[in-house]
Each structure stands twice: as C-alpha cells, then as structure tokens.
Amino acid sequence: MRKPVLSSVISAAALLVGAVSALQAAPSASADRCVQLKGKQLGGALIEDAQRIAKTEPLGADFSGPVPAPVDVCRVRAAISPVPDSNIKIEVWLPDAWNGKMVATGGGGMNGGLRNSDKEHSAAIARGYAGVIDDVGHDSASPAGKWGYQQPERIVDFGHRGNHVAAVLGKAVIAEYYGKPAQRSYFQGCSGGGREALMLAQRYPADYDGIVAGAPAADFTGLMTSGFWNSQRVYRLPESASLPPKAKLLRAAVERKCDKLDGVKDGVINDPLTCKFDPAELQCKSGQDQASCLTSAEVNVAREVYRGPRTASGSKILSGAAVGSEAGWEPMLVAKGVVANLLPIPFFQWIVTQDPNFTPQSFELERDYALAKSRLGALIDATNPDLSGFTQHGGKLLMYHGWEDGLIPAGATLDYYAAVRSRMGDAVDGNLRLFMMPGVSHCAGGPGPTVFDKLDILDRWVDGGVAPERIVVSKYENETSMNTGSGKLLRTRPVCAWPKIAQYKGSGSTDDAANFSCEAPRPATR
Known part of the structure; x- marks a missing residue:
C-alpha cells in the first residue's frame, strides 16, 4: 500500500515543479530569447524592437512621467499597417513570471492605451499577465482629432480595428516567446477604453475571453x-x-x-x-x-x-x-x-x-x-446590442459605471444594458453583469467606495464559470484614478449586479459590507 502513496507524492511534487516552471516560463536564457524576437514576422507585423527591461527601469510613460517596470520584462515593439495609410503601434510586455494569461488595456478620450494607460497596464504585468497595449493608429501627443483629418483609415483604426490587430499580434508574440499560447485573454478599459471594450465584444467576439468595460463612452457621437x-x-x-x-x-x-x-x-x-x-x-x-x-x-x-x-x-x-x-x-x-x-x-x-x-x-x-x-x-459608436457572437464564444462582459460620473452620464450605460436585454433576453444573463456604483465619479473617485479588483473578478468568472452577483468595494484614505487605494481603510460596501441595490440590514456598522444585502430596487421616481 506504500508504493501507490509514494507514487502519488512524487507525482504531486512533479506537478508542483511543473506549475512553478510554468509561472516562471522565461528561463535563464530569457534575455537572449527576448532579443531574438527582433526582426521576426509575427501576427502580420514585423517586430521592430525587443528589449530586456529590468525591474524599476523605465518601461513606459504616461502623462505624469515614466512608468517603471514592476518586474523583469521583455518589451516588444511593432507597427502594423493592415491597409495603406494605417500605422498602428503596439507593445507587448512579457514578464518572466508569467501566469499563462494575456491582458490588453484600453485608452481614454480619443487616444489608445499606449502612453495613455501605461500605469494601469503595468499593474496587471506585476501580477504575471502578459500585456498588450496599442495607440489605435495615432500618437496621443498629437493634437486631439487632427490625426483624422482626411485620413479615413486612421478613423477606422481608432473606431475598432486598432485593438483587434493588437490582439492578433499579442497572441502570436506570446506563443512565440513562451512556447505556448495564452490560456486566457482579457481586455480592460474605462471611458474611451470602455468604448473600445464594448466594440471588441460587438465586432471581434473571439478576440477575448473576458472584457471589462467601465463608464463606456459607447455612444461617442452622441456624447x-x-x-x-x-x-x-x-x-x-x-x-x-x-x-x-x-x-x-x-x-x-x-x-x-x-x-x-x-x-x-x-x-x-x-x-x-x-x-x-x-x-x-x-x-x-x-x-x-x-x-x-x-x-x-x-x-x-x-x-x-x-x-x-x-x-x-x-x-x-x-x-x-x-x-x-x-x-x-x-x-x-x-x-x-x-x-x-x-x-x-x-x-x-x-x-x-x-x-x-x-x-x-x-x-x-x-x-x-x-x-x-x-x-x-x-x-x-459601440452601441450594437447584439452580443450573440460574444456569448456563443463563451465571453464574459463585466460592466460598471459610477452614478456620480460628470463626464459620461450613467444613464447612457443603463440604456445600452437595457437594449442588450431587450435584444437578447435572459440568454445573456450568464455572460453579462452590470454594476452601478453609488457615489463614484468618472472611472474612480467620489464620496463612495471605489476600489475593487475588476481583473480578478473577471478572471474568477471566466475560469470558475459563476457570474458575480455582489462585488465588495472599498474606500481608502488615499485613492488614485486606477481604482487603487492606500492608507487607512475607511469603508467597505457591496455593489450588486443590476438591477439589485445594496440595502442596509438595519444593524451593525454602516461601514462594513457584511451589514448590507442585495435587494430588488424600489420603484423609480424619475
């Protein structure tokens, strides 16, 4: 009876070693493997540069300054022109300690994620995700909108094509570098990035397994x-x-x-x-x-x-x-x-x-x-309510919007959600969740609790198969525009999957999420 037990122990140990090896997919020769990507044709693009970036060295830059590498990373740069007059710049960030998954990050306003969301993107890389980020076909430093003057293909890149070709390239680079494809692929974005997120679900339903769309500027022409x-x-x-x-x-x-x-x-x-x-x-x-x-x-x-x-x-x-x-x-x-x-x-x-x-x-x-x-x-405009392609692919869409958003009205997101429900009925319930966040401003901030780990929630939903019904959101002494906080924890509250509303149970601290339950909303008065 001892041999099977010993065999099981050895097998378990082997699996553990394999898991550790998978997480640390880039071996000692990772620097050479990184450099060797340069000049290769992958995902329809020529890799223009592949460089080893050590932890704390400058990896990217946002409008507030340099963004240091949170871990050792292989940074890959490429440009792709799917049609003449199109030039989409893309970066793929490949951490040594890879968790087997890919995440792309959208931008804001009329910009893509490149140099517009590097800091938020870096936070995902620190957790082991291989990351994809692009400029949707134009430089964010250029005069807003002027890039589209007499440039119809650049408008298409901004509208929807840029993030799609970036996803194709990112998956190809990841498979080449790590020797195997990403097990899961996610996209996250808020505001303009939320519009990009919805556009991917609508136009390119097979690109991502899970998508986070925060405060989406979905009806951009209307906005x-x-x-x-x-x-x-x-x-x-x-x-x-x-x-x-x-x-x-x-x-x-x-x-x-x-x-x-x-x-x-x-x-x-x-x-x-x-x-x-x-x-x-x-x-x-x-x-x-x-x-x-x-x-x-x-x-x-x-x-x-x-x-x-x-x-x-x-x-x-x-x-x-x-x-x-x-x-x-x-x-x-x-x-x-x-x-x-x-x-x-x-x-x-x-x-x-x-x-x-x-x-x-x-x-x-x-x-x-x-x-x-x-x-x-x-x-x-990312307003198409038909998400059947995305749901048939098994995709999960997590939407959120702050009620106190002064830039993009929260009601616009409710209108889109209602349109999807009207078009698809109950069939969409397993693939779509909307969370309306009391006291939250544009993407983050405001008097209400705003900090939550949206990427972790999405990952557990995609892998676990159970749609989130309740998200615990925190309020900290210090908060950033990235839904992160530090210092003293002031309050936790649940946010419920729409249309349910968090209601106080009547006893216990109102700063503790445990004392609230998700209930059907009262009749609206407006």
Missing part, C-alpha cells in the same frame, strides 16, 4: 454632441453663466433630500433613480441672482442637463446627468471642459465635418448630430 449642447445651455444664456460653480448647491440639496432614502446618512446617494428632486427648490425667492440660490434661467438649464439633449422632435440623443452627479458637472459645462469643448471641438472639426474652420459657434444640433451619426456612427 460629443451632448458636450456642445450642454455648454450651449450655459454660455448662450447670460443669466446662467454662474451655473457651474452653483452645481455644488445642487449637489448639497440632493444630498439633503435623498441621502437617507436608503436608511444610511453617509454622503452617498445609493439609488439616484429613487431621488425625486427639482432644481426649482433652490430658485431665488427675490428673483435676483444670489450665490446661495438659482435664478429662473439657471433652474431651467439645470433641468435640461438632468434631462439630456433632445432633437426638435423630442428624440433622445443621450441620457442626461444623474441626480447626485452635480459635483462632476464642471467638465461638461465650463468653456474649457473636457466634454464641453476640449474633445467635441476637434472631433467635429477634424473628424466629423473635416472642416478646419469649424467652431463651436457654427455648431447646429440637428444638422451636426445627423452628420456625425451618418458618417461615423457605424465606425465609432
């Missing part, structure tokens, strides 16, 4: 149109020129009225859909403009911002801002705001109208929205 529309509400009415700083008054009033609807006073609006608020509650009694109240013109503008842009016939262009998101309104209302002008101007000037003389003053809602949709909607 850019909405930016102009919002800024016009403010700056074409002299009486409303003080609305942006008064947005704090609105936020405070909403908090006073609706914070305790969930039974917890914590500065977080748990379910904005149940908050019945009219900005007329702040209207100046004397009719005169005062810092502590809203003029009638400002009340009307605030109502329009909550409602969202509409065509003359009443058709919705994009959802309005959620109640409780007022603290984040400034970027969409002030003259130099990101979604008021900084992105819409170059988008309409260089990409939609292809007119260098286009100005905000020449913008006309009906005409220019229709032009943007007809020319670019099919290329750029």
Whole structure:
C-alpha cells in the first residue's frame, strides 16, 4: 500500500515543479530569447524592437512621467499597417513570471492605451499577465482629432480595428516567446477604453475571453454632441453663466433630500433613480441672482442637463446627468471642459465635418448630430446590442459605471444594458453583469467606495464559470484614478449586479459590507 502513496507524492511534487516552471516560463536564457524576437514576422507585423527591461527601469510613460517596470520584462515593439495609410503601434510586455494569461488595456478620450494607460497596464504585468497595449493608429501627443483629418483609415483604426490587430499580434508574440499560447485573454478599459471594450465584444467576439468595460463612452457621437449642447445651455444664456460653480448647491440639496432614502446618512446617494428632486427648490425667492440660490434661467438649464439633449422632435440623443452627479458637472459645462469643448471641438472639426474652420459657434444640433451619426456612427459608436457572437464564444462582459460620473452620464450605460436585454433576453444573463456604483465619479473617485479588483473578478468568472452577483468595494484614505487605494481603510460596501441595490440590514456598522444585502430596487421616481 506504500508504493501507490509514494507514487502519488512524487507525482504531486512533479506537478508542483511543473506549475512553478510554468509561472516562471522565461528561463535563464530569457534575455537572449527576448532579443531574438527582433526582426521576426509575427501576427502580420514585423517586430521592430525587443528589449530586456529590468525591474524599476523605465518601461513606459504616461502623462505624469515614466512608468517603471514592476518586474523583469521583455518589451516588444511593432507597427502594423493592415491597409495603406494605417500605422498602428503596439507593445507587448512579457514578464518572466508569467501566469499563462494575456491582458490588453484600453485608452481614454480619443487616444489608445499606449502612453495613455501605461500605469494601469503595468499593474496587471506585476501580477504575471502578459500585456498588450496599442495607440489605435495615432500618437496621443498629437493634437486631439487632427490625426483624422482626411485620413479615413486612421478613423477606422481608432473606431475598432486598432485593438483587434493588437490582439492578433499579442497572441502570436506570446506563443512565440513562451512556447505556448495564452490560456486566457482579457481586455480592460474605462471611458474611451470602455468604448473600445464594448466594440471588441460587438465586432471581434473571439478576440477575448473576458472584457471589462467601465463608464463606456459607447455612444461617442452622441456624447460629443451632448458636450456642445450642454455648454450651449450655459454660455448662450447670460443669466446662467454662474451655473457651474452653483452645481455644488445642487449637489448639497440632493444630498439633503435623498441621502437617507436608503436608511444610511453617509454622503452617498445609493439609488439616484429613487431621488425625486427639482432644481426649482433652490430658485431665488427675490428673483435676483444670489450665490446661495438659482435664478429662473439657471433652474431651467439645470433641468435640461438632468434631462439630456433632445432633437426638435423630442428624440433622445443621450441620457442626461444623474441626480447626485452635480459635483462632476464642471467638465461638461465650463468653456474649457473636457466634454464641453476640449474633445467635441476637434472631433467635429477634424473628424466629423473635416472642416478646419469649424467652431463651436457654427455648431447646429440637428444638422451636426445627423452628420456625425451618418458618417461615423457605424465606425465609432459601440452601441450594437447584439452580443450573440460574444456569448456563443463563451465571453464574459463585466460592466460598471459610477452614478456620480460628470463626464459620461450613467444613464447612457443603463440604456445600452437595457437594449442588450431587450435584444437578447435572459440568454445573456450568464455572460453579462452590470454594476452601478453609488457615489463614484468618472472611472474612480467620489464620496463612495471605489476600489475593487475588476481583473480578478473577471478572471474568477471566466475560469470558475459563476457570474458575480455582489462585488465588495472599498474606500481608502488615499485613492488614485486606477481604482487603487492606500492608507487607512475607511469603508467597505457591496455593489450588486443590476438591477439589485445594496440595502442596509438595519444593524451593525454602516461601514462594513457584511451589514448590507442585495435587494430588488424600489420603484423609480424619475
């Protein structure tokens, strides 16, 4: 009876050694193997450079400065031109201690992930993922949008093709370097990267096993149109020129009225859909403009911002801002705001109208929205509700959006989710989860808990096969735009798979997620 036991022990030891070897896939000759990738044709591209980057040496760079290598890495650089006038720059980061999986990271605004999301990408590499990152066909340092002027193929690269060819190349490089293909492939992105994430699920359903789409700028043409529309509400009415700083008054009033609807006073609006608020509650009694109240013109503008842009016939262009998101309104209302002008101007000037003389003053809602949709909607907007190709492939899509997002209205993501459910019905339940995050701003930040390990949740879902129903989110003393935190842990809360809402059980600390349960939402009042 001892021999089988000894044999089992030896077999287990061999498996353990094999597992360790698999995790440390790059052997002592990894430096040579890295350099030898240079000049090879892989995944339709010529490898232009392959360089060994030691831990702490500069690996990439974002807008705040150099990004050091978190571990020893082989950094591969390539450029691919799937068609003439296209040139997509791609990097593949190959850690020595590989976990057998691949992750790609999307960018933001009108940029790709290359030099735009290097820091977040580096965090995945530190955990053993082989990483793919690309510029979707243009340099993020170039003037926003000007890269698309009379360059239709670059617009296609930005719209959807860039991330697809990067996925093909990344898988080929990984298989060549490690001697075996990636067991799993994931894509993560927020904002513009969230749009890229949804586009991959819709157009290239076999590229990734799992996708994270945060605060997606899915209806990009609608979002850019909405930016102009919002800024016009403010700056074409002299009486409303003080609305942006008064947005704090609105936020405070909403908090006073609706914070305790969930039974917890914590500065977080748990379910904005149940908050019945009219900005007329702040209207100046004397009719005169005062810092502590809203003029009638400002009340009307605030109502329009909550409602969202509409065509003359009443058709919705994009959802309005959620109640409780007022603290984040400034970027969409002030003259130099990101979604008021900084992105819409170059988008309409260089990409939609292809007119260098286009100005905000020449913008006309009906005409220019229709032009943007007809020319670019099919290329750029990630709004197709048919995810059947992705679900048939077995793909898992994890979506999240902060209710206090002032850049991209949370309601736009709810509209897309509803469209998918309407198109696909219950069949999509095993492949799609949406988490609406109370008190969270654009991608991260805000008064609510915002830190959670989205990549780990996705990985456990893909490998374990059980869709997440509840995510525990944390609030730390110090937080970053990458959903990471440090210092003292202040609070944990659950976020429930939509449409369920986290409800306090009535006893225990309200800063402990264990004292909340996921319940059906109360009827909406707006």
